Amino acid sequence: AWTKHEFSGFQNKEEFEREVVRHVETTLARSIYNCDESAAYSASSLAFRDRLVQGWNKTQQRQTFTDSKRIYYLSLEFLMGRALDNAMLNLGAKEVAKEGLAELGFRIEDIVGQEHDAALGNGGLGRLAACFLDSMATLNYPAWGYGLRYRYGIFKQEIIDGYQVEVPDYWLDFNPWEFPRHDVTVDIQFYGQVRKSQDENGKTVAIWEGGETVTAVAYDVPTPGYDTPSTNNLRLWSSKAASGEFDFQKFNSGDYESSVADQQRAETISAVLYPNDNLDRGKELRIKQQYFWVAASLYDIVRRFKKSKRSWNEFPDQVAIQLNDTHPTLAIVELQRILIDVEGLEWDEAWNIVTSTFGYTNHTVLPEALEKWPVGLIQHLLPRHLQIIYDINLFFLQSVEKRFPEDRDILRRVSIIEESQPKMVRMAYLAVVGSHKVNGVAELHSDLIQTTIFKDFVTIFGEDKFTNVTNGITPRRWLHQANPRLSELIASKTGGYEFLKDLTLLNKLELFVDDKTFRKEWAEIKFANKVRLAKYIKSTLNVNVNPAALFDVQVKRIHEYKRQQLNIFGVIHRYLTLKAMSPEERKKQQPRVSIFGGKAAPGYWMAKQIIHLINNVGGVVNQDPDIGDLLKVIFLEDYNVSKAEMIIPASDLSEHISTAGTEASGTSNMKFVLNGGLIIGTCDGANIEITREIGQENIFLFGTLSEDVEDLRHMHTYGEHPIDPNLAKVFDAIQGGMFGEPNDFNAMISAVRDHGDYYLVSDDFQSYIDTHKMVDTEYQNQEEWISKCIRSVARMGFFSSDRCINEYAEGIWNIEPLAV
Ligand code: 26Q
Numbered sequence: 131a132w133t134k135h136e137f138s139g140f141q142n143k144e145e146f147e148r149e150v151v152r153h154v155e156t157t158l159a160r161s162i163y164n165c166d167e168s169a170a171y172s173a174s175s176l177a178f179r180d181r182l183v184q185g186w187n188k189t190q191q192r193q194t195f196t197d198s199k200r201i202y203y204l205s206l207e208f209l210m211g212r213a214l215d216n217a218m219l220n221l222g223a224k225e226v227a228k229e230g231l232a233e234l235g236f237r238i239e240d241i242v243g244q245e246h247d248a249a250l251g252n253g254g255l256g257r258l259a260a261c262f263l264d265s266m267a268t269l270n271y272p273a274w275g276y277g278l279r280y281r282y283g284i285f286k287q288e289i290i291d292g293y294q295v296e297v298p299d300y301w302l303d304f305n306p307w308e309f310p311r312h313d314v315t316v317d318i319q320f321y322g323q324v325r326k327s328q329d330e331n332g333k334t335v336a337i338w339e340g341g342e343t344v345t346a347v348a349y350d351v352p353t354p355g356y357d358t359p360s361t362n363n364l365r366l367w368s369s370k371a372a373s374g375e376f377d378f379q380k381f382n383s384g385d386y387e388s389s390v391a392d393q394q395r396a397e398t399i400s401a402v403l404y405p406n407d408n409l410d411r412g413k414e415l416r417i418k419q420q421y422f423w424v425a426a427s428l429y430d431i432v433r434r435f436k437k438s439k440r441s442w443n444e445f446p447d448q449v450a451i452q453l454n455d456t457h458p459t460l461a462i463v464e465l466q467r468i469l470i471d472v473e474g475l476e477w478d479e480a481w482n483i484v485t486s487t488f489g490y491t492n493h494t495v496l497p498e499a500l501e502k503w504p505v506g507l508i509q510h511l512l513p514r515h516l517q518i519i520y521d522i523n524l525f526f527l528q529s530v531e532k533r534f535p536e537d538r539d540i541l542r543r544v545s546i547i548e549e550s551q552p553k554m555v556r557m558a559y560l561a562v563v564g565s566h567k568v569n570g571v572a573e574l575h576s577d578l579i580q581t582t583i584f585k586d587f588v589t590i591f592g593e594d595k596f597t598n599v600t601n602g603i604t605p606r607r608w609l610h611q612a613n614p615r616l617s618e619l620i621a622s623k624t625g626g627y628e629f630l631k632d633l634t635l636l637n638k639l640e641l642f643v644d645d646k647t648f649r650k651e652w653a654e655i656k657f658a659n660k661v662r663l664a665k666y667i668k669s670t671l672n673v674n675v676n677p678a679a680l681f682d683v684q685v686k687r688i689h690e691y692k693r694q695q696l697n698i699f700g701v702i703h704r705y706l707t708l709k710a711m712s713p714e715e716r717k718k719q720q721p722r723v724s725i726f727g728g729k730a731a732p733g734y735w736m737a738k739q740i741i742h743l744i745n746n747v748g749g750v751v752n753q754d755p756d757i758g759d760l761l762k763v764i765f766l767e768d769y770n771v772s773k774a775e776m777i778i779p780a781s782d783l784s785e786h787i788s789t790a791g792t793e794a795s796g797t798s799n800m801k802f803v804l805n806g807g808l809i810i811g812t813c814d815g816a817n818i819e820i821t822r823e824i825g826q827e828n829i830f831l832f833g834t835l836s837e838d839v840e841d842l843r844h845m846h847t848y849g850e851h852p853i854d855p856n857l858a859k860v861f862d863a864i865q866g867g868m869f870g871e872p873n874d875f876n877a878m879i880s881a882v883r884d885h886g887d888y889y890l891v892s893d894d895f896q897s898y899i900d901t902h903k904m905v906d907t908e909y910q911n912q913e914e915w916i917s918k919c920i921r922s923v924a925r926m927g928f929f930s931s932d933r934c935i936n937e938y939a940e941g942i943w944n945i946e947p948l949a950v
Contacts, residue, residue: 139221171244205454209251211771249283267355279366292745346426446486462564602934634927727769791836
């Protein structure tokens with residue numbers, strides 16, 4: 131039962147029930163005798179929403195009244211998942227809701243399950259933003275998120291004949307969690323021309339005029355903290371035609387069609403989330419989204435600052451803005467434009483304010499993910515901004531030239547403008563130059579950016595500008611909400627649910643590692659979670675999986691660098707090995723279920739091939755009577771946040787096997803370990819720090835180290851590189867037609883065999899299968915396995931997003947919690 135929660139949404143179940151009934155009968159205008167699960171969801175949400183709003187209003191009033199410094203988190207993605215379950219938990223009213231719903235004849239899981247995920251993100255970066263909102267509210271930081279209100283979130287994935295098919299995700303039918311603010315609008319200008327003019331003092335000023343205008347409308351989403359009345363705001367902008375733009379003349383003169391077309395063109399800006407993850411496709415609409423969102427957010431932030439009547443040099447004392455990757459980099463240019471063109475500040479004073487305000491988080495070193503925009507496109511779309519970018523670059527390069535007069539190449543290397551054909555604006559360089567701090571998201575990644583893509587900038591600006599903030603996850607959603615029984619068991623041993631606010635308290639679990647009954651309860655919970663997933667697999671795929679088998683899970687976006695192909699090749703190797711065994715030998719093998727899930731970007735052909743191969747392998751293996759329970763291969767359709775909440779607690783082993791140096795951090799690795807699963811992984815991203823925290827005896831590491839990757843790639847291109855013999859057998863099986871048409875997967879195989887094996891699949895194959903053999907052996911000793919799981923959980927305190935947000939607050943934002 132819920133005991134120590136100090137802040138509660140409802141005093142008792144009767145109060146909750148009264149509110150649900152009231153909403154069914156009045157807001158929804160339905161009879162309580164005709165209340166189905168959908169209506170019960172709606173009414174429960176509205177009941178909780180009312181409570182959220184109270185804390186939200188108070189929090190906002192207090193932030194305004196105390197005039198405290200705020201952090202603004204700019205992210206094109208917020209992968210929130212479901213809100214009702216989270217609101218119940220954060221308001222400490224889950225028990226009350228459970229009992230109240232039971233009295234009304236419902237099971238809480240069914241009601242919570244009615245909600246459509248808010249899926250305004252691709253993967254890690256978007257989910258990180260959502261975890262940060264949870265932590266910022268929980269820790270009482272005055273924080274706002276700013277994003278786009280996409281009409282369509284990430285597509286829904288269907289698997290048809292083994293292939294991915296994308297279906298649009300229209301999610302706004304009924305969304306009680308947003309509040310339209312039709313009175314909070316900003317007109318955003320695009321295109322047009324810049325003309326020079328003189329102001330009243332004879333100073334030359336730039337006038338940006340003409341072009342077209344689109345209106346941004348604010349939609350606010352309350353984001354509650356856990357066990358605190360603090361409720362922060364997530365402001366999402368929606369685009370619509372500007373009132374003057376919805377051309378009444380056209381309309382009245384009967385040109386109805388073109389006036390509607392104008393309106394649709396405006397609404398297109400916030401229509402759809404780009405489904406690329408770690409891939410930059412330079413589409414004009416994407417940069418229009420970026421400017422639209424950035425300009426609306428900055429107008430809003432500046433408007434709020436100006437109400438306080440402070441002088442401009444106090445702006446960085448009142449405002450910190452964090453850029454979630456380069457997607458909002460135009461904010462740097464936009465603030466400079468506002469300060470010099472609108473507010474009349476001098477360049478240097480304005481630039482000081484700008485650079486003191488912004489922090490930039492890098493999430494990738496992959497060259498194909500680094501944003502670049504053609505100069506010509508920006509010239510056309512944002513002519514004044516291009517001038518400012520050129521001026522920023524000019525002053526920056528002048529200062530570099532002064533300091534490094536002997537280095538003739540450095541200016542070309544660090545220029546914000548790449549002198550290519552066509553010329554490109556390098557957004558990451560602009561973000562570095564325009565921010566006071568640049569951080570990576572795990573230690574290895576932060577080291578790598580300082581020695582590779584930003585090496586020259588470290589020389590120019592000094593090491594202090596570059597820092598590391600290792601990612602974290604919210605234990606509220608990723609432990610308590612996803613795995614309530616494990617959370618309860620932990621609470622019973624660590625002195626209540628305090629660990630949800632101070633995750634380092636998990637270390638108290640070490641005392642119980644050898645406690646037989648504790649271990650047994652632990653194992654029972656894992657088993658129950660596996661039974662639940664097995665039922666789900668049966669109901670969706672009609673495949674029977676044995677919950678006593680080892681569940682081996684890889685769920686994440688499908689990408690060659692994440693190496694789902696290595697995993698499926700390993701599975702095929704296992705299948706071939708089992709097939710070659712005698713029935714007696716087979717009986718001694720550890721049964722496994724290999725579970726995959728994840729979306730491929732719609733235009734990423736190779737990623738779609740990988741999905742196809744996984745499904746084809748499942749089709750063969752799962753039917754094979756020689757194999758039975760020894761091996762099952764499952765591809766779970768439409769992996770998303772709410773499915774993650776079910777899948778992660780059911781894993782025994784999860785795979786985090788990116789080519790070393792490619793995965794900036796990874797965050798699901800943290801979620802799996804926190805839920806009592808072990809992991810197999812490369813020395814990449816946060817795996818390294820997880821190893822340091824939990825101990826290397828509790829993790830299955832394998833493969834090439836990042837410092838050796840470059841040499842190996844060089845060897846592949848210029849030297850001999852015989853393919854791994856076991857992998858060659860796997861390729862022969864595929865090309866012999868064992869898993870469908872013999873030639874269907876030639877490109878995947880060629881990438882390894884003939885095209886340089888950029889992701890080192892062959893190099894790592896032997897150590898990968900050897901490590902899996904160790905996993906099999908260790909899993910046989912269940913007592914020892916469970917001890918490892920418990921010890922690992924006990925040592926995961928570091929990976930709370932609360933720790934992470936405190937590091938940002940202290941090291942980058944210079945901001946303090948607001949006492950409640
Ligand atoms: C860029 C330009 C045009 C269109 C799309 C994009 C785009 C969109 C999304 C580029 C990248 C992303 C997403 C990147 C991402 O999710 N990165 C992940 O961030 C996590 C949180 O820091 C890390 O844990 C992962 O390692 C990293 O891959």
